[in-house]
Amino acid sequence: MMARVMVAERRILRADREAELARLTTALQAADDQLQGVRNYLNGISTDGNALIETQRLMLRSPEIEGAARRMIADEALAAEWAVTRALDHIRATFAELPDPFFRARGADFEAVGERLVRVLLDLPEIRPGTGARRGAIAVCYELTPLDPYQLQRAGIVGIVSERGGKTSHAALVARDLGLPYVAGIKNLGVHVHPNVRLIVDGSRGEIVLDPDEEMVAGYRSRAASSQQRLLSLSSLRDLPAVTRDGARIQLAANVESVAGIVAARARGADAIGLMRTEFLYLDRTDLPSEEEQYTDALAALRAAEGIPVTFRTLDLGGDKLPASLRIATGSNPALGLRSIRFSLERPDVFRTQLRALYRAASHGSIRLMLPLVSGVTELERATAICDDVAGAVAHLRHKTQESAEAEVGPPVPLGVMIETPSAALTADHLAGRCAFLSLGTNDLIQYAFAADRGNDDVADLYQPMHPAVLRLIKMVVDAARAAAVPLSICGDMASDPMLTWLLIGLGLTELSMDPASIPVIKSIVRASRLADAEALAQEALSLQSEVAVRALVERSMTEHLSAETPIWRGDHSDG
């Protein structure tokens, strides 16, 4: 997480240079004390927070930060915070040029340390997990990594705003999974938001209100209360099936990142866990999780699922998910580089360890495995060969050791493919013939179809799930799955949006996997709808030329057919 501070250019009198150097010395010590405090905090909750913090302590005293800042104060009479900022600019430029992606990524550590020092020099409050945050406070950040929402929640933060990032970034999905309201992509945050200012974060509308007056606060409080009330009334649907008025059963599954997410999904009546993002076990640490740990984790997930099927997605590392324990080359376009299944094929040792854990767990519950970011048949064949090999070895070992004497040896674990690249969508018929099921990952599919980075707010407007290109891609995959009689689900964020429910079921999707918090409202829509109306809508939408026309059609049609009480707008249902 970076909380980039805006620092004004400031020079000092030459006569004051000694005093300024002393000020820097004091600040370096204070920043170092803070880092030791963070290390102590992480000792209790992170497997190995020490190494990272120790590295940052060394960076603080490095020639690049301390050395450069001292030189600029002594030679150019710069104020200490301005000298550190200049040193950081230099570091940023140097690291950006490094050919080795691993070392290039270490630039972020330098930045974090430098920012900490600048905050000390400016007397700004420390940003850290744990005691640094006031309970109930809102975190204002420059950019979030997927891990940050966990740490912020542990620290008692109740909402997050960031300057960079998109609403389908992994950090945003994690925040939603945790029930933390998060608004990304607010320009010049650092200039406008100061410590102790009052802030409203409306995660459901993607808005923030700075320094609201009492009337506004009251308005938002009452909106939050009525949204809570609506959610409460929807909870009566928990044990009812999602069936349309004309009798079509729609499976409503959940996307989760943790065992806690599974518990939340069960509480909301999920029919299945349609996407378990396993890679989060790799992120909050500097070592690799062992097979045993992954096995135990999978068992905990199955226990929490209480018998509903769980689809474990195999490692989706790379891109914006870079664990400290692995050197993953990012290239100059991380999202287009060595991520997901590409990385797993590049590092079969890591992939096989995870697979062994999951295949071992499979004898204790209803499990499916799903491969992310498959680009076509060749890649699928390579991954399938590894999966089959590991499954065979696990079965053999089980037979020999009777490891799970109490567990039945069940049917083979279904292996599915995520459709997340245009190449996979275009060859979905071939892929369907070679796997047990398909799942549409539209967050990535849209990113790659529109060539628009999902984590970059500058191009966030291009995320248009109602665009004819998206509808056609989905239709193509639905047709391919139907022809091959292979089950198909959708686990992209589209499935969580009530306004898209008709389009999705109308296009032929029968399993929607979503953020657990969205299940009640989507169920209420399914139960209030007729599939025939949704199909007519989807049919007409497919003939339209733009997302603007599709949106107008959806709004008209859903408002006309659904009762006024059925919530269809995002802003009316979310927990955020």
Ligand code: PEP
């Ligand atoms: C997707 O890309 O739609 C998806 C579900 O996977 P993730 O969001 O984890 O990339």
Ligand code: MG
């Ligand atoms: Mg994806």
